[in-house]
Amino acid sequence: MKIELEKSYEAKKYEDKIYENWEKSGFFKAKVDKNKKPYTISMPPPNATGMLHLGHAIMLAIEDILIRYHRMKGYEALWLPGTDHASIATQNKVEQQLAEKGLDKYKLGRKHFLEEVEKYVAKSQNTIRNQIRKMGASCDWSRERYTLDKGLTNAVQEVFIRMYKDGLIYRGDRIVNWCPRCESTLANDEVEYKEANEKLYWIKYGPFTLATTRPETKLGDTAVAVHPKDKRYKEMIGKKYMIPGVLGEFEIIVVGDNAVDPKFGSGAVKVTPAHSFTDFEIAQRHKIPAKSIIDEQGRMMANCGKYEGMTTLECREAIVKDMKKMGLIEKIEDYQHNLSVCYRCGTTIEPLISKQWFINVDKPVIKEGGKKVSLKEKSIEVIKKKKIKIVPDRFNKTYFNWMENLHDWCISRQIWFGHRIPIWYCKSCGHQEASKTKPLNNCAKCKGEKWKQDEDTLDTWFSSGLWTFSTLGWPEKTPEFKYFHPTAVLETGYDIIFFWVARMIMMTSYALNDIPFKTVYLHGLIRDKQGRKMSKSLNNGIDPLEMIEKYGTDAVRLSLVIGNTPGNDMRMYEEKIAGYRNFVNKIWNSARFAIMNVEKEDLEAKFTPGKIKSLADKWILAKLQLLIKEVDEDIKNYRISEAGTKIYDFIWNYYCDWYLEISKGEHKNPTVLLHVLKTFLKLLHPFTPFVTEKIWSYIEKTSLITEEWPEYSEELNFKKEAKIMEEIREIISQIRSIRAEMKVDASKKIHAIIYSKKRTKELEEKRESIMRLARLETLEISEKGPKIKNAKSIYIGDIEIHLPLKEMIDSKKEVNRLNKEIENKEKYIKGITAKLENKGFIKNAPKELIEKQKEQLEKEKQNLKNLRSQKENMV
Ligand SMILES: [Zn+2]
Numbered sequence: 001m002k003i004e005l006e007k008s009y010e011a012k013k014y015e016d017k018i019y020e021n022w023e024k025s026g027f028f029k030a031k032v033d034k035n036k037k038p039y040t041i042s043m044p045p046p047n048a049t050g051m052l053h054l055g056h057a058i059m060l061a062i063e064d065i066l067i068r069y070h071r072m073k074g075y076e077a078l079w080l081p082g083t084d085h086a087s088i089a090t091q092n093k094v095e096q097q098l099a100e101k102g103l104d105k106y107k108l109g110r111k112h113f114l115e116e117v118e119k120y121v122a123k124s125q126n127t128i129r130n131q132i133r134k135m136g137a138s139c140d141w142s143r144e145r146y147t148l149d150k151g152l153t154n155a156v157q158e159v160f161i162r163m164y165k166d167g168l169i170y171r172g173d174r175i176v177n178w179c180p181r182c183e184s185t186l187a188n189d190e191v192e193y194k195e196a197n198e199k200l201y202w203i204k205y206g207p208f209t210l211a212t213t214r215p216e217t218k219l220g221d222t223a224v225a226v227h228p229k230d231k232r233y234k235e236m237i238g239k240k241y242m243i244p245g246v247l248g249e250f251e252i253i254v255v256g257d258n259a260v261d262p263k264f265g266s267g268a269v270k271v272t273p274a275h276s277f278t279d280f281e282i283a284q285r286h287k288i289p290a291k292s293i294i295d296e297q298g299r300m301m302a303n304c305g306k307y308e309g310m311t312t313l314e315c316r317e318a319i320v321k322d323m324k325k326m327g328l329i330e331k332i333e334d335y336q337h338n339l340s341v342c343y344r345c346g347t348t349i350e351p352l353i354s355k356q357w358f359i360n361v362d363k364p365v366i367k368e369g370g371k372k373v374s375l376k377e378k379s380i381e382v383i384k385k386k387k388i389k390i391v392p393d394r395f396n397k398t399y400f401n402w403m404e405n406l407h408d409w410c411i412s413r414q415i416w417f418g419h420r421i422p423i424w425y426c427k428s429c430g431h432q433e434a435s436k437t438k439p440l441n442n443c444a445k446c447k448g449e450k451w452k453q454d455e456d457t458l459d460t461w462f463s464s465g466l467w468t469f470s471t472l473g474w475p476e477k478t479p480e481f482k483y484f485h486p487t488a489v490l491e492t493g494y495d496i497i498f499f500w501v502a503r504m505i506m507m508t509s510y511a512l513n514d515i516p517f518k519t520v521y522l523h524g525l526i527r528d529k530q531g532r533k534m535s536k537s538l539n540n541g542i543d544p545l546e547m548i549e550k551y552g553t554d555a556v557r558l559s560l561v562i563g564n565t566p567g568n569d570m571r572m573y574e575e576k577i578a579g580y581r582n583f584v585n586k587i588w589n590s591a592r593f594a595i596m597n598v599e600k601e602d603l604e605a606k607f608t609p610g611k612i613k614s615l616a617d618k619w620i621l622a623k624l625q626l627l628i629k630e631v632d633e634d635i636k637n638y639r640i641s642e643a644g645t646k647i648y649d650f651i652w653n654y655y656c657d658w659y660l661e662i663s664k665g666e667h668k669n670p671t672v673l674l675h676v677l678k679t680f681l682k683l684l685h686p687f688t689p690f691v692t693e694k695i696w697s698y699i700e701k702t703s704l705i706t707e708e709w710p711e712y713s714e715e716l717n718f719k720k721e722a723k724i725m726e727e728i729r730e731i732i733s734q735i736r737s738i739r740a741e742m743k744v745d746a747s748k749k750i751h752a753i754i755y756s757k758k759r760t761k762e763l764e765e766k767r768e769s770i771m772r773l774a775r776l777e778t779l780e781i782s783e784k785g786p787k788i789k790n791a792k793s794i795y796i797g798d799i800e801i802h803l804p805l806k807e808m809i810d811s812k813k814e815v816n817r818l819n820k821e822i823e824n825k826e827k828y829i830k831g832i833t834a835k836l837e838n839k840g841f842i843k844n845a846p847k848e849l850i851e852k853q854k855e856q857l858e859k860e861k862q863n864l865k866n867l868r869s870q871k872e873n874m875v
């Protein structure tokens with residue numbers, strides 16, 4: 001009895017149901033199993049308020065391939081999903097929504113505002129969960145986590161308090177990147193740079209003339225700095241001067257500092273310690289006081305007299321006007337420079353001094369042998385000693401460079417939404433204590449009873465830095481934590497290496513004295529067809545969900561994975577996805593053809609390699625063995641694109657174009673047909689889980705997702721027969737290309753004569769296939785024979801194929817063509833021969849290369865011989 005398959009595959013009809021079935025059957029769940037090796041991936045948590053974009057889609061596709069592959073390989077594969085509360089991003093979104101209703105967070109108050117945020121988060125978490133499901137992600141939903149859930153909050157507090165007690169976390173007045181719009185500090189790498197056309201103001205400044213882009217900061221100046229070796233100013237260093245200003249005279253001191261570039265402007269710069277990073281550092285080195293003049297809303301403070309309350313830009317305009325009146329402006333030039341802006345909202349960053357919490361990255365605290373090393377040293381060491389491998393390894397350099405230049409990490413944020421800093425202050429005396437909850441004891445200093453918690457929250461990377469272990473129950477030493485940690489691989493975009501990857505390494509080094517993952521796989525970013533970044537303003541983005549709706553998840557996954565190599569950006573466009581939808585259809589059609597060609601009873605028949613007789617069967621099985629071997633190696637080494645390409649080529653070029661074509665004729669062996677089909681379905685499953693699972697359901701009662709990964713079998717690698725079959729394939733292809741070259745009508749059948757040397761028996765076996773696929777009227781096969789005049793001839797190894805196309809061949813033209821080819825061939829042979837006679841080459845070239853060249857020479861000599869005898873056959 002025949003098995004019926006639908007004529008065409010409609011992804012939309014099946015995908016959701018298949019996913020639901022996998023999930024319901026518990027196939028995604030991982031448990032502690034001492035008899036199996038664990039394989040763990042912590043899914044990079046998308047923002048809780050996010051929408052699935054191509055960056056997520058690519059991460060999900062690659063990770064799902066790795067997880068499905070390892071699950072089939074017999075590992076206990078855990079893929080732990082979750083979401084990130086993404087404090088600034090989420091708070092901004094809710095604030096925008098409130099603004100539309102004429103509300104703001106201050107009107108609501110902290111408590112109600114946070115309730116609004118949580119409501120919003122709960123709603124959007126569901127959206128992102130369903131979108132992850134749409135991608136076919138086989139993650140363990142029973143272990144889903146959220147960076148703000150109870151367990152993770154506990155882990156965050158635990159690490160904070162330990163670090164605090166170790167003296168790694170401190171609070172200090174430091175200059176920070178401040179976003180006046182978000183009203184929060186930003187980490188250095190959360191600052192973006194934007195080229196801007198500004199003005200450079202040359203101002204008269206007592207005995208100096210200075211160039212500055214920010215004349216309004218003059219109100220906070222406390223020094224002038226020059227290069228210590230600058231002859232123009234050497235005498236002035238250490239002296240104090242009174243400087244005329246718009247609010248009256250003020251005093252500065254001149255300092256010599258190597259940070260000053262004597263070539264910029266006049267070589268002397270004004271120092272505003274409270275509002276510039278460089279100036280802050282100069283001030284620290286020379287013990288110069290700082291004077292804050294700009295507040296947290298980016299407005300001039302009360303000490304700015306008539307400028308009080310102005311924004312910095314308003315103040316700049318006003319102060320320049322006043323300075324002009326006083327004759328203090330020498331000239332104004334156009335000036336292009338990089339402006340620091342907030343990576344979340346694009347507002348210009350205002351550096352200012354503020355009381356913040358920092359992590360000291362230089363303090364030796366992690367035990368290492370007999371000594372202690374700092375977070376920075378440890379994080380560099382784990383990569384240097386290859387405890388963690390970065391793929392591709394060129395990012396090692398980027399990582400080291402960033403780590404070596406790392407300053408203390410500012411972890412406090414003035415955002416309401418996030419992990420509140422677990423520090424409590426005594427209301428009477430200000431004494432501080434670290435505690436997860438309000439201290440029950442009285443103040444150790446003044447015996448006061450009332451406590452107040454720090455208002456700030458933690459940088460969102462503080463919690464995501466703990467992600468690999470906080471999600472496994474840490475600080476409890478749970479069986480899951482012991483079994484699944486460290487994780488196998490962290491797969492993410494290279495743009496996030498510092499934000500997240502580096503911080504995970506630092507935090508795990510500290511908390512566990514261990515690594516969070518063994519490998520970091522960095523994928524490239526996605527660009528449009530022209531190679532441009534995708535952006536809202538260009539409107540060139542592609543919505544993965546829309547593409548899934550149109551072409552199915554399998555096609556979207558293939559288009560994201562094939563052609564995508566680690567660390568390199570890739571282009572993405574709709575036609576590409578449509579192309580892979582065609583491939584998915586091809587898979588379906590080829591499977592359908594195979595399945596329609598077997599009987600239901602064949603499904604029960606055992607696959608017995610000993611019974612295989614046909615050349616084509618042995619050939620496809622041998623090809624399949626090579627494929628298994630290579631795909632395995634590729635995936636193990638993160639060459640996912642190569643693995644996908646090889647399976648694609650196998651199905652398209654070998655299975656469909658040849659094996660199925662041949663089996664349409666004389667030969668049929670259902671067990672081989674099924675064995676090959678089932679094997680490549682398994683290989684393909686991690687890449688296109690849906691269509692393969694659907695096909696599987698027609699031939700097996702099990703689920704493909706739980707099947708074992710195919711093993712390479714030496715017994716099925718029929719090398720000898722595969723070689724012969726390759727020759728036959730070559731014969732057919734060559735005849736076909738001569739037909740095309742001579743423009744022989746597709747319906748016209750031609751004659752062929754083959755001198756087979758020792759291959760007669762095998763060629764006879766495939767006579768039907770050769771005749772049918774090469775469209776032959778007659779085929780003579782004999783070991784050898786006389787020369788055939790006016791024929792097109794092909795030589796494959798020592799097999800000769802002659803096509804007596806007589807009247808179709810213009811012999812003059814053909815002789816000319818052959819002469820030209822002979823000439824080229826002779827030149828080429830001369831070239832290789834000269835190379836092989838060159839002593840320098842023989843001495844320096846790798847052995848394999850020399851061998852290859854020798855082989856090539858022999859082949860070309862044979863080809864030349866063939867060409868010459870072809871010419872002789874022409875009349
Ligand atoms: Zn901002």
Ligand SMILES: [Zn+2]
Pocket residue numbers: 426427428429430431443444445446447448
């Ligand atoms: Zn107290």
